[in-house]
Amino acid sequence: MAVVRKCFLRCINNTHSPIILPHKEDVVVGRGPITKISDKKCSKSQVSLCADTEAFKVDVKCLGPNTCGVNGFSIKKDETYVLKHADRLELILGRYIHVIEFEPPPIIVTNVTQQLETKRRCEDVNTPNKRSCNESVKKDMDKNENNVNENLENKWEEIDYGKLLIYTAKNVTSKSKIAAYDVDGTIIITKSGRVFPKDYDDWKIVYSEIPGKLKQLHENGYKIVFMTNQAGIARGNTKVSSYKSKIERIVSKIGVPVQVFVSTGKGFYRKPAPGMWNALVEQKNDGVPIDMTVSFFCGDAAGREANWAPKKKKDFSSSDRLLAINLGLNFFTPEEHFLKNRPAPFKLPEFNPSALPKDTSLLNPPDTKLVSGSKEVIIFVGSPGSGKSSFTDTYLVPKGYHHVNRDKLGSWQKCVTDMEAALSAGRSVVIDNTNPDKESRHRFVQIAHKWKVGCRCFVMATSLIHAKHNNK
Template identity: 55%
Template structure:
């Protein structure tokens, strides 16, 4: 066990009304995707860059001003360390694009809570006074860390086609799997999702103390299950007298598409995916056409309910 190190946590004191900001709409824009599962704010001068400096928000950029574990309202915040604006400004000058990624499932679909959190984000960005892009996930879907949905959205849609350099990009977050007393009188981290988020993306990871205070790395605990340690599986060759249909079932990010791309498609399966085709009706039609051509098929959708599965099972029964 590494020797415990003393870490000072300076407080950045805001004036009473510093968090009261108005007329922010002309500084950038909000948008949402996937039925408000993901909200994105982009500052008006935020431009695409190959280097990404990414940060969590709560417990990394800010903490509660009240000292409570959870904020009492949208104004209950202050910077986690006093030098955070300085570091972010330095990154901006070094041609990094600054991006915040945060899980906010507690907001749910509550319009008032979402509006308040947006106001809180706007106040934080106004205080930092730099072009920044913010992603926050409201549900427990592919966008929720440690799944890479928010990052993939940045790569695919929100960086203007500029390729991101994974070697120079990094992510900073407080959910790092550190045990109780990793620093004097500090509780264990509530999770390890920030460390795993960076691992899933393939970029360097730092805790707030490591990045902003240059503290040494402390011991941490990774999940017991590590998919990187799975042995390589060899699937048997199975021959069918009729075309074969495989119906994938599982939530977003559970590995369905990965299995299709790594195992089934290389073995000649026609890949039928709603994300690509746009509707279940088009998926059913694609299955019918593929089976008429005597092709093996895989239906790569979530297919979580009986009704969804039945549409494809009925077509397959007609072979």
């Protein structure tokens, strides 16, 4: 399935929401309510950014009178610099530091690949420097041989600033066939019988059949993979070092090489979103294509209703089954997979994203102009999760519209003040609030009339169940 990539400019201090950088559209960033920067040394148009989400790069140009920085170095005004994933952009040199982030992140080219390419270039060129070049490559390859030896041991990695943890046990090898499993409720349950473990030792293997089944799959050419949601890590309820130790002991108990993906919070990596699987495909399977016809996912979050088996509770979620549906993978519950039980009835959420029409126009009627040729005010109407902010950040902010949002400013009075300041500066304004009633809309319409500018109302057509799905 095609991966939709996004690019963000994220403040390292999280003083404001990440700024979306649409594909091949110029975005100007500087002092103002979006960045929460009030320092007049930072121009309102301090930098221009243009992301290429296909090439994983962002062209950056300093526009303001004061020097910007990239990765700690000053950059010249009006010259274009190319930034990659995780590069740091300083709106003022050494201050207001932001990071370029692609979601999902790019595949990291290994040193082995780089060294082989370097070696080929050296061999193709017959110059006096050939000997020194080959000697340099040999040293690098010797270093890499040591790294390969290290890879024969158990290894933990952090991806995307700790949003994803990956444990690769000794002797894990990349395969085209993937046997993927949830962890809690699928591979282990609590020894105490509690829903949540009382400590990091409160676990046991769910079924005695599990180790033998995984060993059989491993012998039959499958790579064994675990994928687990652990939002408690981001909330601070789960200690990372203790959870890592728990995973290592679980894998050791099972007795086969396993690669474990741990989503530590909300977002793209959390099931049923495909982030963990994409990381496996793009970064952790050495480029070996995965055969989706024989690969599968097994998990207990399967959407089964109460009493799907005698005295069995309703599944707490359907996220494991939905992940498999999103990816086009075969799916089994633990009972079906390990105990050979018949499939139990299940119920999926009422909203099905894949059933949405794919050829719907952005606006209705379709010939409506998105951007006005003159200064205007756009007032959004829509429930939380209906897509107002995404629409604004994707289509209007890059076109120069000033973004007014009550969630950021705190009150409608501050929204009015911010709106008037933008209009006085000659900018169009978009009011990104729910604005559910006539009274809430009227106050902004009045300001538009006061400034003698056009005013349009954009009503989101997102259904309530769709909005609830987005707002999880």
